[in-house]
Amino acid sequence: MRLVILGPPGAGKGTQAELMSEALGIPHISTGDLFRANISQGTPIGVEAKKYLDAGNLVPPEITINMVRERVAEPDAAKGFILDGFPRSTEQAVALEGILDDLSTKLDGVLSFKVDTDVVVERMLARGRADDTEEVIRNRMAVYDAETAPLLDHYAGQVTEIDAVGSVDEVHQRVLAALGKA
Ligand code: B4P
Numbered sequence: 001m002r003l004v005i006l007g008p009p010g011a012g013k014g015t016q017a018e019l020m021s022e023a024l025g026i027p028h029i030s031t032g033d034l035f036r037a038n039i040s041q042g043t044p045i046g047v048e049a050k051k052y053l054d055a056g057n058l059v060p061p062e063i064t065i066n067m068v069r070e071r072v073a074e075p076d077a078a079k080g081f082i083l084d085g086f087p088r089s090t091e092q093a094v095a096l097e098g099i100l101d102d103l104s105t106k107l108d109g110v111l112s113f114k115v116d117t118d119v120v121v122e123r124m125l126a127r128g129r130a131d132d133t134e135e136v137i138r139n140r141m142a143v144y145d146a147e148t149a150p151l152l153d154h155y156a157g158q159v160t161e162i163d164a165v166g167s168v169d170e171v172h173q174r175v176l177a178a179l180g181k182a
Pocket of ligand 1: 007008009010011012013014015016030031032033035052053054056057058059060064084085086087088092123124126127140164165166167168169171
């Protein structure tokens with residue numbers, strides 16, 4: 001199963017993708033986690049990505065797309081994957097179609113997490129990651145509205161909406177039900 005999770009920053013994409021990965025036995029591929037791992041290892045990708053993450057801006061597409069292209073071609077992703085945080089723009093969605101075409105495969109579904117702004121801001125401030133300051137969160141939300149929200153139209157007809165308000169387990173049960181795995 002090849003799935004994409006869309007949703008605003010702090011919607012719980014990473015949290016749910018981890019649980020889905022365990023339930024479905026396929027890897028959770030998070031571009032945010034890949035960037036943070038590169039930053040902590042001091043790789044060239046990490047050095048470049050850090051300034052974008054710190055400001056809450058999107059990392060340039062060529063870096064992000066190449067990183068995903070390499071990751072989904074790894075053997076553990078051959079049986080499927082959950083893409084969390086990618087695509088985040090129409091340009092990235094078009095690139096993903098090319099990447100999957102090259103692998104002779106396609107997406108099986110797109111989940112869109114719905115949650116109110118005040119809920120996500122509260123969650124992120126409680127988490128307190130380096131990019132979870134009020135100013136950076138505000139910018140990430142603006143970037144989401146401008147760049148990522150239009151993907152809902154791009155994927156029209158393929159999107160399953162998930163109510164992402166509630167406990168982690170409640171949202172997980174809704175995800176499993178949406179995937180027919182409850
Ligand atoms: P991400 O790492 O994707 O960060 P996110 O959108 O804030 O997180 P997510 O929605 O996964 O929330 P989480 O489960 O952690 O991106 C960070 C940055 O990386 C971007 O700003 C950008 O700079 C860069 N980047 C990433 N992908 C990119 C791309 N494709 N192109 C360019 N740049 C890219 O949950 C948030 C918090 O809520 C956690 O503390 C969690 O414990 C809590 N929580 C979750 N579910 C809950 C629930 N049901 N109830 C209560 N709390 C809950």
